[in-house]
Amino acid sequence: MKDLQDTVKTLEGLSTKGDFAASRELLQDMQAADVAEILDTIDIEHARRIVSSLPARQQASVFGYLRPEVQAYLATGMSRSQLAALFELMDHDERADLYNRLNESERWAILPGLAHAEREDIRQLASYPEGTVGSVMTSAYVTLDISQTTREALERVRTEAPDMETIYQTYVLDAERHLLGVISLRDLLLAPPDTCLRDIMVKDVIFSVADNPRTEAVRLIGRYDLLALPVVNQQGQMVGIVTHDDALEVTQEQATEAQHRMGAVVHVPSSLKEASVRHLYMGRVGWLVVLVFGNVFAGAGIAHFEDLISHIVALVFFLPLLIGSGGNAGSQSSTLMVRALATEDVGMQDWLCLLAKELSVSLLLGLSMAVAVSGIGFFRAGPGVAIVVSLTMVLIVIVGSLIGMSLPLLLTRFNMDPASASAPLVTSICDGVGVLIYFNVANLLLAGPTG
Numbered sequence: 443m444k445d446l447q448d449t450v451k452t453l454e455g456l457s458t459k460g461d462f463a464a465s466r467e468l469l470q471d472m473q474a475a476d477v478a479e480i481l482d483t484i485d486i487e488h489a490r491r492i493v494s495s496l497p498a499r500q501q502a503s504v505f506g507y508l509r510p511e512v513q514a515y516l517a518t519g520m521s522r523s524q525l526a527a528l529f530e531l532m533d534h535d536e537r538a539d540l541y542n543r544l545n546e547s548e549r550w551a552i553l554p555g556l557a558h559a560e561r562e563d564i565r566q567l568a569s570y571p572e573g574t575v576g577s578v579m580t581s582a583y584v585t586l587d588i589s590q591t592t593r594e595a596l597e598r599v600r601t602e603a604p605d606m607e608t609i610y611q612t613y614v615l616d617a618e619r620h621l622l623g624v625i626s627l628r629d630l631l632l633a634p635p636d637t638c639l640r641d642i643m644v645k646d647v648i649f650s651v652a653d654n655p656r657t658e659a660v661r662l663i664g665r666y667d668l669l670a671l672p673v674v675n676q677q678g679q680m681v682g683i684v685t686h687d688d689a690l691e692v693t694q695e696q697a698t699e700a701q702h703r704m705g706a707v708v709h710v711p712s713s714l715k716e717a718s719v720r721h722l723y724m725g726r727v728g729w730l731v732v733l734v735f736g737n738v739f740a741g742a743g744i745a746h747f748e749d750l751i752s753h754i755v756a757l758v759f760f761l762p763l764l765i766g767s768g769g770n771a772g773s774q775s776s777t778l779m780v781r782a783l784a785t786e787d788v789g790m791q792d793w794l795c796l797l798a799k800e801l802s803v804s805l806l807l808g809l810s811m812a813v814a815v816s817g818i819g820f821f822r823a824g825p826g827v828a829i830v831v832s833l834t835m836v837l838i839v840i841v842g843s844l845i846g847m848s849l850p851l852l853l854t855r856f857n858m859d860p861a862s863a864s865a866p867l868v869t870s871i872c873d874g875v876g877v878l879i880y881f882n883v884a885n886l887l888l889a890g891p892t893g
Contacts, residue, residue: 450484457488462495469496478507490516494524502531505540514543526555529564533607535580535688538567566681575659576652578692579673579682582607586614586639588622593635599627608685611670614643619679621647621672649674652681659684660692661786737870740765743877750885756823757884760815760831765876767811767835768842769869775800775846776868783850783860793851797844804843808836830887834880841879842872 449468456465469477469492481489481504493501493516505513505528517525517540529537529552541549541564553561563581570576584602586595595612603609612630614623623643633642649672650659663671663686670683744751744761751757779796782788788796812832819828846868850860 446480446483449480453480453492454484454488457491462492465492466495466497470500474500474503475507477504482509482512486512486515490519494520498527499531502528506533506536510539510543513540517544518548522551522555525552529556530560533580534563534567534582535578535607538564541568570652573656574652575650575654575656575673575684576682578656578659578688579652579684580607580688581682583670583672583683584609584612585619585680586612586625588614588616588638588640588643590639591635592630592633592637592639592642595625595639596630599630607683608670611668611683613672613680613683614639615680621649621674621678621680623647624672647672650684651676656684656692660689663689737873739874740870740877743874743881747881747885750881750888754823754827754884754888756827757830757881759822760819760827761877761880763815764831764834764838764880765873768838768872768876770842771804771807771839772842772846772868772872775804775843776850777846779847779850780860783854790851790855793848796847796851800843800847801840804840805836807843808839811839812836826888827884830880830884833887834876834883837879837883838872838876841875842868845871845875 452468453465456462456468469480472480477500481493484492489512493504496504505516508516517528520528525548529540532540544552553564556564567576567579567581570579582605584599584606586598590598599609599612610627612625612627613621614625616622623639623645624647625639625643629642648662648666648668650662652673652675659671659673662668663684668686670685671689672680673682673684675681779788812835815835816828816832819831849868849871853860
């Protein structure tokens with residue numbers, strides 16, 4: 443593929459001249475994902491004109507890879523017939539997502555142009571709330587009858603394959619669409635032609651309920667290494683499948699949201715490049731204001747020990763080093779714990795075991811760091827300050843690590859998002875605690891109990 447920027451400039455030039463035959467020729471051999479990346483980059487009006495000029499099937503393939511806001515904009519500029527043709531050719535789950543992005547009048551405008559089965563399929567898929575398994579499933583899968591032979595089953599697979607999301611897993615249903623079993627394409631191909639499906643299907647099927655959180659589908663697909671996960675409704679009737687690529691998209695979205703929360707940033711639903719200044723401001727200002735007031739406690743701690751600081755000014759030199767180390771240790775522990783909770787590697791019942799382990803690890807870390815700074819303390823301010831700095835380093839690293847480990851578990855215990863135990867939050871808490879530890883140790887060892 444040509445350099446992205448060169449391709450973008452070429453396409454914009456062709457669009458300006460109205461030479462869409464040349465733009466189609468340029469894009470015809472590219473992967474749909476690559477075409478979408480280009481269209482996401484160029485001016486939106488040029489993108490609209492180029493998309494409209496593409497062959498219908500390529501247009502539908504490319505549309506599924508475009509950013510949601512670009513999809514919505516392009517769709518609103520299409521005629522009713524163009525939009526209906528697009529919906530007919532798009533993947534079932536992708537057209538349901540696009541349907542949800544249209545306003546009510548646009549939805550009613552395209553529905554009459556679709557076949558009854560397609561209308562009902564779109565309505566059903568679009569009816570599931572965002573964040574559920576149903577919201578990420580597709581209805582494009584192959585179903586079989588339990589009385590069929592493998593020869594008959596393979597003929598049905600061959601007939602329906604062009605319109606299916608995947609054919610590597612097929613599903614055996616009864617007359618009421620209850621899920622009876624699953625058969626892989628491999629098993630169908632290897633079994634003798636006259637074998638009855640009931641004899642080769644897997645009856646112990648891993649499935650999910652459409653109303654469950656979509657994270658369950660991701661967990662099941664990853665745990666059991668599935669190509670696709672069947673989905674049933676509350677009555678046990680099969681309504682769709684979640685494919686491994688859709689699960690991967692959910693995982694990527696979750697990872698992005700978790701990273702935003704770990705950085706004390708409200709999730710940015712659109713591209714960072716496209717997000718407005720207002721949205722970015724509102725997403726960041728709340729936590730920053732809260733953390734500012736949190737840091738007031740650190741300042742109050744310093745003010746309380748003004749006399750000690752004025753007597754031993756060298757203590758100030760080590761303050762950033764010590765509280766920074768506590769925050770860093772806490773952030774490390776918090777990151778490890780949030781990830782372990784997300785993968786269900788640990789739970790609340792593991793707290794005591796984890797506490798003992800973290801205490802041992804943080805003690806070793808604190809001692810190692812104390813050795814590293816003791817020499818600096820000795821040469822900078824003498825043996826007394828060196829002892830204070832070394833002892834404080836051990837205590838701060840231990841306390842910071844325990845805070846970072848415990849805070850995500852505590853939030854989980856109260857049904858709150860453990861990712862909210864973000865690095866800025868843990869660091870702010872450790873800063874305040876670190877100041878109190880440092881100056882109390884210094885006051886005890888250097889100034890005496892009444893210092």
